Amino acid sequence: MSLQDSAHVSGGQHRVSSALANLHALGVRHAVMQAGMSTASGPKLAGAVSAVGGIGTLGLHDVSVWESVIEQTKAEAQGRPMCANLLLPYTRRRHVEILIRQRVPMVTLFWGHAPQLIRQLQSHDVFVFQQIGSEEEARKALDAGIDGLIVQGLEAGGHVRAQARLETLLPRISELSAELPVFAAGGVYSAKDAAHAVALGADGVCSGTRFLLTPESHIHEAYRQRLLDADSTMLTHLFGLGWPDLHRVVPNAATDRWCDEDGAIPTWLHRLNAAFSFTRKIVPMKAGIAKAQQPGRPFFSPALMDSHMPAELVEATALYAGEHIARIRRLESAANVVRELARGLEAGNNQVAVSG
Template sequence: MDFLDRLGLEHPVVQAGMGGGVATAELAGAVSAAGGLGTIATMPSATFGAQLAAARRRADGRPVAANLLVPFARPAHLRACVQAGAALVVFHGGIGRRWFSDLREAGVLAFSTVGSVEQARAALAAGADGLVVQGAEAGGHLMGDEPLRTLLPRVRGLGTFPVLAAGGVADYRDVVAVLDAGADAAVAGTRFLMTSESRAHPLYKQRVQEATRTVRTMLFGVGWPLAHRVVPNAATDRWLNEAGEAPLWLRGVGRASAPLARVLPLRAGNAMTSRQRVGVPLFGPALPLVGMPAASVDWTALYAGETVRRIDDIVSVRDAVERLTSRSGPSRPSS
């Protein structure tokens, strides 16, 4: 039984696990209701399970996935995944091996996001049921620096297991390309960020609409210094050089603060975000959401993939799924 049949998906399209509050039940439930696989991303455990359950209700019983950032994952998150009936849990920012056996006993698929062949081998050896292969062109936090077009075939060659492909997926042509390269489904992030159901701040969406480039950096790494791809803003203009590098001392702050992710609750990030300013370079991984001050788009992370060059409108989730699955759906030519 292949991946689509096992989960009962109509379309080979998965919404990326966009954390920080962007992907709540409204977005994830709408993706699943449209025949794809919606994903509830990591959030404080007190609300995580409720959002998963709400997404399943919005999806009319269709499957919903969960995305867990390994440094922030807690036992309560895993219990919520099982109790709410998540069909798939994707671990990001680490393998997640400590959780695999519990999920397998509960009948829940467990995947790991990988950005290299070495990471893929390690995740499979640890017992992952499948992999999300993430190319360097993806938005958000990056697991490697190899383009999807070369990484995907190399990981596919490791054996027979489900593979989802992330990075550079904006429309139907991209989905077809990754399926032809051996993926079971395509993962789209920026396309679903730019929907009316996404809780990204309206000015965040506007910046993505207007963007002509992205930056790979580690600037927004206090508490979790994994490289990330963002749309430029005042903070990146102030603190990054032309190569996207922050000053050496600032990168050191990010590395030194990495252990905080394992001990501080997720809600601590919200308090930190409210105190961030462009001129004070202590930038955590939070992103701007609906209801935050408009100025926050200048000192928070505007995560987006290289597909910003081909996505310049805000549509409904149903329209986004149509563009990703229908040859007749509107799309912009590649740049």
């Protein structure tokens, strides 16, 4: 979908979204966002998505390399605008200072409420998205003056803020924010999914899992293959040392050892994870304990398995993936994923125009 032709349904009326026009003015061609997934969405992936006209999002990296990975992403984006993800529990002041100095035009915020940060970024002409998982979070973000919303459904992979499925939550959020762009996240893998998101009230789509399964994502080949072979996922708190919140993963030996059929972990293990929450702002965002993780040892960090880790860690690290992972059985280039999702958005908007 070209943003010049983008449209939205609100209260039964067909309208052109002024906020999407603002994104078009930044240089974005397609309302297709690749989710910021820590080191998995490094410069190669984020740059490839931006280069083809989508919104490529650099995942949050340790502050020691933050400026260099932003510069690399800009180079990969070939003059197109990039986005950067600020995972709020791990964001430091230096992350923000570097973003502003590097003139990054778009930022996504996740896992928290930061009205002062929103105002700070906007004062430097940064377009700020907030990813939310409930109406309450959406209202807070709107009250804080957010520029755009990403609505996460319960189907999503990784850390799950959502309290309902996209089918239920998205139409309600869309009605709340008629003047702002609303992107749908959670199980959006194909053109058909994107068209359906438009029917639910979305202006654009955001996908993580589909972009994980591209050659450009910075994940270990063993992790990539495990996702291609996966038939199911589970919601659990297992990989929560320092970040004891719910996440969706593909099962492995660690989940077999410590989780019950519903993904629940022993109470003492959940408390252990919570006890290390203080480390989020003082410990560098590096592999650390992840490289020493073993299925039988109850210390599991949120770190995902990047290409630098040993292959055997596929049984002991978080294999983040969306609920409908079994629908993806092959790799596609990041550019092809953007184009397919954009076709779906265009089809959905054409259908809206006809029915409207």
